[in-house]
């Protein structure tokens with residue numbers, strides 16, 4: 237039996253009525269600490285003579301998750317125990333359009349072994365870029381680097397100076413965290429100082445900067461490219477971009493950065509899909525004191541919106557690290573938050 241898994245309707249019940257000619261494929265990205273399993277795809281197959289993640293076509297009577305479980309048993313002889321819904325990748329090959337339902341598989345039973353004589357190997361998740369995969373797979377490479385936790389800075393209180401605020405975050409942010417440096421009162425040069433200070437005091441952190449600040453700082457400060465790992469767009473930033481191009485092509489920011497967007501409704505999720513964000517933060521799950529007067533979506537509405545996202549979804553708003561299991565059950569990818577995520 238599968239322990240904690242999101243469940244979706246079988247394809248025959250009309251999962252994607254607008255894509256009736258699309259070939260749906262369930263794909264498992266099997267992750268064990270820093271290692272990911274890749275399999276050789278025979279030259280005789282569509283998009284063959286490259287590596288692939290194991291998986292195969294979803295049959296009409298199946299959900300993507302059922303197909304994943306069947307395919308991973310058939311192809312590499314493992315029993316999936318936990319699969320996290322990560323991405324849906326629509327891609328037009330000249331021959332056909334596919335929708336890859338990508339799951340991150342974190343628990344399984346059995347020793348993976350190619351059942352069709354295909355070579356399999358474990359590779360470091362930071363080195364996946366060295367291998368050639370089918371063309372549709374490009375967004376999978378950043379997905380495997382995304383953290384479970386997305387930490388957001390506290391607001392600076394009235395008694396604190398900027399240096400004290402920075403110092404507090406340097407001392408309390410967990411090791412290796414991805415930290416969104418959210419500060420709405422700083423001008424560009426103070427914001428630059430904040431990023432510089434945090435990156436020198438805590439080189440282990442992956443800093444995420446506000447899109448509004450990045451737009452100003454990028455032309456003035458070449459070191460920004462390596463000082464931050466990603467950019468965070470508010471829902472308003474996201475909705476002001478009206479073009480079909482991928483986000484970083486459109487605004488000419490490095491494609492090596494990760495792009496996160498805040499979403500609160502179906503329209504913003506649709507926009508994040510269109511602009512191929514790396515992940516979204518869907519909020520608020522619950523009402524919180526930091527956003528007084530804003531009602532929580534509740535898990536049922538959150539799950540419905542989450543299902544519309546083609547990119548990984550973090551739950552935000554009254555969420556703690558311990559909620560990760562519940563987020564996975566609701567079809568989400570990770571947890572995000574402020575107070576509950578710091579070390580005391």
Ligand SMILES: Nc1nc2c([nH]c(=O)n2[C@H]2C[C@H](O)[C@@H](COP(=O)(O)OP(=O)(O)OP(=O)(O)O)O2)c(=O)[nH]1
Nearest residue numbers: 261263282283288289290291292293334370372373
């Ligand atoms: N399994 C897998 N398929 C992929 C990946 N990327 C990608 O574009 N595809 C495409 C190639 C194929 O058009 C389709 C899946 O085909 P498949 O050959 O695995 O399907 P299957 O296991 O059901 O095989 P078959 O019974 O149809 O021979 O998805 C990937 O990483 N893994």
Ligand SMILES: [Mg+2]
Nearest residue numbers: 290291292293
């Ligand atoms: Mg296959």
